[in-house]
Amino acid sequence: MIKLLKYDWKRNSDGILSTLAILIIVQVVLTIVGLTRNWDEIVLVSLSAFLYSLTGILLFINCCRTFDHNIKSYSRRLLTLHPLNGVGAVIILSWFVMMAVVVIAAIHFLIYASYSDWDTSLLKQPELWNIGAIMGIVLQTVWGYTCIMVAILLSITVARSFRVKGSTWIGILFFIILQSVYSWLQYLLFHNNKASIGVISMDITDSNDASLSFFSNMNINFLIGPFLMELVFFIGSLYLMSYLLNKKVEI
Amino acid sequence: MESVLQLTNVTKSYRGKKALDNVSFTLSPGKIIGLLGSNGSGKSTIMKLAAGLIQPASGTVTIGGQLVGRETRAVTSFMPDQPLTESWMRVENAIQYYNDFFTDFDAAKANEMLTFMKLNKTDRISTLSKGMNERLQLTLTLSRNAKLYLLDEPIGGVDPVARAKILDAIVNYYNEESSMLVSTHLVHDIERIFDEVIFIREGKIVLQDEVENIRITHGKSIDEMFKGVFGE
Amino acid sequence: MSIEFDNNMPIYIQIMNYIKKEIVIGNLKAGDKIPAVRELALELQINPNTVQRTFQELERDGIVETKRGLGRYVTSEESKIMEIKKEMAGDLLGRFIQGMQELGFANNDIVTIVAQAVNEEDKE
Structure with missing residues (x-):
């Protein structure tokens, strides 16, 4: 299962990492623009939360698509592994991407909280x-x-x-x-x-x-x-x- | 002699159309067998059944006496008409992938074959030409020490140079204790590597015989025989 | 070694004939080692089992001998080689005579024509 995960990751790493990078950049830009232009905090926070959810959903969909791709590909179907290994690998991948989004959001929250007057x-x-x-x-x-x-x-x-x-x-x-x-x-x-x-x-x-x-x-x-x-x-x-x-x- | 691959009364339909109609045949060990038929005659369906990718609607498919499934996949090396690799891979990743997942993969043989095929380990698979890609797929398939090799149209759509190279590789790297089933509709170039041929038309076996027998009894090449049967 | 195969004829017979010819014209001599099955199969781009069959037939005819663990060799019996020569000459003559007969020559005429031709060869 871990070997399959390795290949799922290799196939998706570019996409996942660039999505996360874009997420971070957009959040940073949003925060800076929001603060300098004095946006309403509610708007800023909900926009930010919306972006996190959106990214989470996109990455989640990406994991599902990986699974869909795998069950149709010769490279996976010809293996002698039990098919549930492929299911397990995708689930672990989806845990990983969710964790990545949550961790980024948590760090963002902590930084934001320490600078705000909450x-x-x-x-x-x-x-x-x-x-x-x-x-x-x-x-x-x-x-x-x-x-x-x-x-x-x-x-x-x-x-x-x-x-x-x-x-x-x-x-x-x-x-x-x-x-x-x-x-x-x-x-x-x-x-x-x-x-x-x-x-x-x-x-x-x-x-x-x-x-x-x-x-x-x-x-x-x-x-x-x-x-x-x-x-x-x-x-x-x-x-x-x-x-x-x-x-x-x-x- | 024990059969390597045996199909017994196999029927398979796609969307109501019969792809295979009550097909039975046996492959004995140590032979290269040509599975000859025009497009859509059921060649690929037989290949996929033997590889365990699809299930027969009725009848049985066995390899070494065992019903096709996960266990038989361990001794069957299949080269489909579509890539065995993923588009992000480089040649070395593909080799590593096979090495990771197949216990019968022979890395030394793979390296030797890569050199023979003039493939670079660092090349991206997505940039390979059709002929080079076929060479890579064949390298992956033949680098396993399997009991049964299944090659689906290995020389389809490649130029004559690559074709000759692929035939060389088959003769050179095929393991004599195992059997090989090669499907093709291009008979002329490849008939000399066969021991036996099976002709399939519209999902039915029309002939199975040793090639030299056909030449002796009919005084014809397999290619002419093929054209006769398929009315070209 | 290269053979222009005719796919209409059994491949193993074509290889047998080729090897016999090589022996008769002296490219392969009595006691020479002949290539391994795989080597020859690769060179001719044909099925190794076909080469195997060729060698088996040659062995049965006594043209090739297997030395255990060493490989296959052309027979060292000169008489055997002479036999192949005669056999091939016989084939050639048979075809020649048949061809001449088809052209309408009587047997006596054929002998005369051949004698004349041989004499002219000698003069040149």
């Missing part, structure tokens, strides 16, 4: 930096993100299992149905329609309550049911992908 006392509360809570959030985010990724990769695989025109639409339809079935089941089982695959079901109503709220999310009862269901969907998706890649996706 009240950062909230961030300095020791309770907020509880390692367990932070790990919990990180794990939950990564898990949710991975679930979304797997659902999309599965939809791409389903689409490529059909040798007809417009198979992309089959994939999109499959994705929508998958999500609906998932939400419906979750509603039936847990009477909780807030969450769907990958969307973190954190409920922060009041920013002052942030630390408390995080802790409540670590409550095992809250997680166990939906998590098990996510796990079932996750493993089921991998099985289905493995079957399709071995038997149905033809090139």
Whole structure:
């Protein structure tokens, strides 16, 4: 898997690194222009956040396209590796690009915060930096993100299992149905329609309550049911992908 | 003798059209076999089935007695009619890629073949001419010590110089214990390297025989025989 | 070594004939080593199995001998080489006579014509 990741990275590194470089340049220019022209801070921050999300989405799409390309290419399909290695490699690549965007955003935020007159006392509360809570959030985010990724990769695989025109639409339809079935089941089982695959079901109503709220999310009862269901969907998706890649996706 | 590749009553359709219709044949070890047919006759479909890239609708495909799948891919080296490489690669990356993923890859043989083929390790694959690219694909394919080699149109669309070079390489670097299935519609240039030929037309096998037998019994070259069968 | 192959005839027979000719005209002498299968296959751009078959046929005819571990050699029996010579001469004569007969010459005339031709060769 790591070897595949190496080649996925080599193929995409130019694109990813230049996207990130452009992101940094645009953010720097935006901040400088914003500050010198005295733009409204709300506008500046939301524009900046929008750019981070956009970049994240573009890089995410790029990972999905890499997968789509790989399952159609001779160089990958002729290998003796289990097809799930390719899935794993793309997921790790997508973790990496997301982490890169998050890290850049975090650095940006820290620099910005230290020069602005924001009240950062909230961030300095020791309770907020509880390692367990932070790990919990990180794990939950990564898990949710991975679930979304797997659902999309599965939809791409389903689409490529059909040798007809417009198979992309089959994939999109499959994705929508998958999500609906998932939400419906979750509603039936847990009477909780807030969450769907990958969307973190954190409920922060009041920013002052942030630390408390995080802790409540670590409550095992809250997680166990939906998590098990996510796990079932996750493993089921991998099985289905493995079957399709071995038997149905033809090139 | 045990068969290297065996197709039994294989049928395969694409979009309702039959690409292969109840095809059966056996390849014995140590032979170079020509798979001859015009475009769209089902040659590539047979190649892909043997490489495990597609599945038969009915019938079985076995290599060394084993149903085609991930395990048989380890002993099958396939050169498709499209590149085995990725466009960002240089020649050395492609060699490294094969070395990384195939345990039967022989790096020393690959280096020797690169020299023979006059390929530079640092050349970008995207800048190679069609003929040079075919040479690279063949180098990658033959540098594996496989049981079965599958070459899909190795001399299609390349100039006569590259063609001669490719034929030289096949004769020189092919491993005598293994079998090789070579598909082509250009029979004249290549018929002398075959032991046997299989003629395929519209998804059906019309003839399988040793080339020298054909020459003895019909007094014709394989090329003439081919033109006769395919009515050119 | 180069052969203009005729794809209409079995390749192995063409190589056999070529090697026999090489022996008869003295390019290959009694006891000479002959090329390895692979070497010859590469040189002629043909299937190694075809070369293998050629050598097997030559061995069966006693024209080539295999020395274990050393390779293949042209037979050292001069009589064998003479035999090939005669065989090839026979082929040539057969074709010549047939051709002459087709031109309408009687057997006596053919002998006379050949005798005359040989005499003229000698004078030159």
